Every structure is written in structure tokens, then in C-alpha cells.
Amino acid sequence: MKIVIDENIPLAEDFFSAHGEIVRLPGRQLSAADVADADALLVRSVTRVDEALLGGSQVKFVGTCTIGMDHLDQPWLDQQGIRYINAPGCNANSVVEYVYAALAHLNIDWRGKTVGIIGCGNVGGALYRALTAQGVNCRCYDPLLSLEQNPDLCELEDVLQCDIVSLHTPLTTTGMHPSRHLLTEQQLLQLPRGGILLNCGRGAVIDNKALLQVMHERSDLQVVLDVWEWEPNIDLSLLARVALGSPHIAGYSFDGKLKGTAMIYDAFCESFGLAPSVTLTDVLPAVEHNRIEAPLGADDWQAVRELIDQVYAIAADDKRLRTVASDAGGQGEALSQGFDQLRKDYPVRREFNNYQVTGVAANTPLAITLKAMGFIVQ
Known part of the structure; x- marks a missing residue:
């Protein structure tokens, strides 16, 4: 064979x-x-x-x-x-942790925000469950689900009013609810002042040309893109505008x-x-030296940020992509090859559930947050 x-x-x-x-x-x-x-x-x-x-x-x-x-x-x-x-659900935890890492890097404490989730299948559903376990107010848009399956379903317009909007939809072009260019200029302009937009699903769910135009008009928006329309030949002008960019590795x-x-x-x-x-x-190998200590004297949010960064320093993903883009010098073939090479050579990243956090008292708000995120807290 x-x-x-x-x-x-x-x-x-x-x-x-x-x-x-x-x-x-x-x-x-x-x-x-x-x-x-x-x-x-x-x-x-x-x-x-x-x-x-x-x-x-x-x-x-x-x-x-x-x-x-x-x-x-x-x-x-x-x-x-x-x-x-x-392989449904195989990388759901990985993508959820990418969202955490991106928000932590941007110093956006999701626990005090309203989070909108577009697409609540394997990945979006995992994010929803993890956030609600932390007491986060979520609004969800997924026309393929019922209120019995997700009590926080609402219209797309309501989700777009959230402080943080995270996309996790597959790319579809047919059926009653095609997702291609689900977010065009009209929808993007509905995002609130200071809004955060993340796309970890499929690049073409957002009209990237419209997104670039809106970002020219709305400097208050912070955008995180792991997926891009036309990848691997991504729009370098859009990369220059986003707060964080990565080469389709959220699930890696x-x-x-x-x-x-x-x-x-x-x-x-x-x-x-x-x-x-x-x-x-x-x-599946065990993680050596998997005990990490919560920082002494830090408040809960600072502790969360530092612990995430010890396990997944997302800024390195962004830096590698920008370096490839700079080295490509605007050459499409070089950029495409560099984009794919980053995926091929992506460093080993282990998930939070491999790590035990010490120095955190049981049943405290910090312990509840870390457990909901997947860390082992004993």
C-alpha cells in the first residue's frame, strides 16, 4: 500500500x-x-x-x-x-489558547469584557464553554445551532457590538448561510470604538480588502489575523496594520x-x-519541567499574562511572519514560500493542560480562571 x-x-x-x-x-x-x-x-x-x-x-x-x-x-x-x-475537534484547544495568548499579549482582560463568538462548532464551542466557565458574558452567532444547543445565540449585529469578536467559522459558499465575506465593510464598521477582532477560522470569511479600508478609517480597532484571504500570498499592507499576524498556525x-x-x-x-x-x-511525549510558578505579588490578570507567555509566547509568531514579509520585499513567490516554510518549521508548542501551576491557592478566582483555561492547578 x-x-x-x-x-x-x-x-x-x-x-x-x-x-x-x-x-x-x-x-x-x-x-x-x-x-x-x-x-x-x-x-x-x-x-x-x-x-x-x-x-x-x-x-x-x-x-x-x-x-x-x-x-x-x-x-x-x-x-x-x-x-x-x-478530525473534528482535534485542534480546538490549540485555537482557543491562541485567542487567550493574543488577548494577553494585547493586554485585553477578557474576563471584564463582552465576547462575541461567530461560529460555535468545535472551536467556537470550546471557546464559549471555557469563557462562560470563567463567568465571561458571551454572545454567539451560529445559524446552524438552536437556543437549546447554545442559550447565548443572538443576531450577528448583536455579536458585532461586543468588546471582543472572535471568528471560528468554516468557509462555505453555498447553502442558506454561506460564510464567505460574512463580514464586509458594512459589518466591520459596526464594531464598537476600541473593538478587538480576531479571525482564527478561514481568511475569506472577512473581506480582506474591506478590512484594510476600514482599518484606514478606524485606527481604534485592534485586529488579530491568523488566517488570510489569498494566503499564502497575503496582503502585506494588511499585515502592516494588524496588531498581531501569524501564518495560519493557531491550531498548530x-x-x-x-x-x-x-x-x-x-x-x-x-x-x-x-x-x-x-x-x-x-x-505523545510528556513535557519535561512542566511545573511553572505563578509570579509572586502580581495581581490575577498579570499572573495570567505571565503564565500564558511562559507557555506560548505568541509575539514570536508575529515576529517570524513580519520578518518573512520584510525579506520577501513584496515578491509574491518569496512571500508564499516563506509563509509555507513557517508552517513547516513551526516550533513545538504544547497545550496548557501539560503544565502544572504552583503557588496558586485552591478555589480562588485565579485558580478558577487557570483551570478553565486548561492549566493544572493543585
Whole structure:
């Protein structure tokens, strides 16, 4: 059996090598020739999987180690009888922690703000549950959910009035509620003075040209973009305006990526009638020196900020992207290659649940906040 795997999927050999020949290739450059004689294909969101890629191939199984599936031509795959599977929820914690890290870096204490969440599926739902566990007032927009599923659902206009607005929707262009350009100039201008806007879902959910125009007019807004329309060839003028920018890595925690690999591996084994021989526990390494101490004499918010920064210094992600943009000198190909290289070489980032915080009294507001964020507090 031949298994073609995106080079950015970690430890795939540990899971799949017992079942066939592994071929690692750059996901964005995959061609029909690369997969013509493959039996299975494992991708991430940068690979468009459709007839142009798989037509005439012998691929029987496609696994995407991501939550979203907008890069898969699902009707065509169904028509061809090719099984496809995603990894729902695999990187939800990673993206939620990206939101925390971004707000902490900007010194925005979410506990005293109203937070609007657009898209309350795996990621947005995880963010919603974590924030409400901290007592945060949330408003949510997701036309695919009911009030029974989320009692804080409201209209999009109401969400846009929140102090912080965070987007976590998949990209859809059809159906009753397409998400492409969900936020245009009209919606963006509704954000309140001093508003915070984060997009950790899909770049084209926000009209990036409109966003740039609004930011020219509204210097009070702070914008965090992990995803970009037209990536990897992102708009450098928009990057220059945002408070934080990163190369589509919000979900790139080591834990989240490995969880996605494990989920696809289990589906692969089931699809081909194989007995799984590896589990996530077998390959997920423990974090050494995982005890971190809360800063003495700091107030709760300062302690939260410092603890987050010890685990995930998000400013480094922003700096790396701006360095690549500067080195590219406005050259589209160099920028695209640099963007993808940052994703390929992304450093290991472990999730908060691997770390035990010491020096925090049990059942205090700080302990409640840290536990809700995923830290171990004993």
C-alpha cells in the first residue's frame, strides 16, 4: 500500500509505516502525478482535493488532519466512492489558547469584557464553554445551532457590538448561510470604538480588502489575523496594520496536530480493515519541567499574562511572519514560500493542560480562571 502524506503532519511514520510505503510531500504542491498510484492520501487544509488531483488515481481513502473540510470536493469524492474523513475537534484547544495568548499579549482582560463568538462548532464551542466557565458574558452567532444547543445565540449585529469578536467559522459558499465575506465593510464598521477582532477560522470569511479600508478609517480597532484571504500570498499592507499576524498556525499545537493524526489513523485502519497498532498515548511525549510558578505579588490578570507567555509566547509568531514579509520585499513567490516554510518549521508548542501551576491557592478566582483555561492547578 502506498500512502502519500503532507510533510507537515507530525509523526505520521509512527502511525502508518507498518501499513505501507510512506511518501512525504509538500501539501500545497501536490500534483496528480504524485498520487496517481497511491492508495491513501493524508492532507491538511492547504491541499485542494478534487477531480484535478485524484481523477484517474487509485486513491480509496482521503484523511484531512483538520477540523474543516472546505478544501475537499465532497460531492465529487462521494460520486467516486472515495471515503474521506476529517478530525473534528482535534485542534480546538490549540485555537482557543491562541485567542487567550493574543488577548494577553494585547493586554485585553477578557474576563471584564463582552465576547462575541461567530461560529460555535468545535472551536467556537470550546471557546464559549471555557469563557462562560470563567463567568465571561458571551454572545454567539451560529445559524446552524438552536437556543437549546447554545442559550447565548443572538443576531450577528448583536455579536458585532461586543468588546471582543472572535471568528471560528468554516468557509462555505453555498447553502442558506454561506460564510464567505460574512463580514464586509458594512459589518466591520459596526464594531464598537476600541473593538478587538480576531479571525482564527478561514481568511475569506472577512473581506480582506474591506478590512484594510476600514482599518484606514478606524485606527481604534485592534485586529488579530491568523488566517488570510489569498494566503499564502497575503496582503502585506494588511499585515502592516494588524496588531498581531501569524501564518495560519493557531491550531498548530503539537498536541492538536498529533490528535488529528491519531484520529485519521483510526479511520484509516477502519476503512482498510486493519487492526490499529498505535495509540496517541504511545507517541505523545510528556513535557519535561512542566511545573511553572505563578509570579509572586502580581495581581490575577498579570499572573495570567505571565503564565500564558511562559507557555506560548505568541509575539514570536508575529515576529517570524513580519520578518518573512520584510525579506520577501513584496515578491509574491518569496512571500508564499516563506509563509509555507513557517508552517513547516513551526516550533513545538504544547497545550496548557501539560503544565502544572504552583503557588496558586485552591478555589480562588485565579485558580478558577487557570483551570478553565486548561492549566493544572493543585
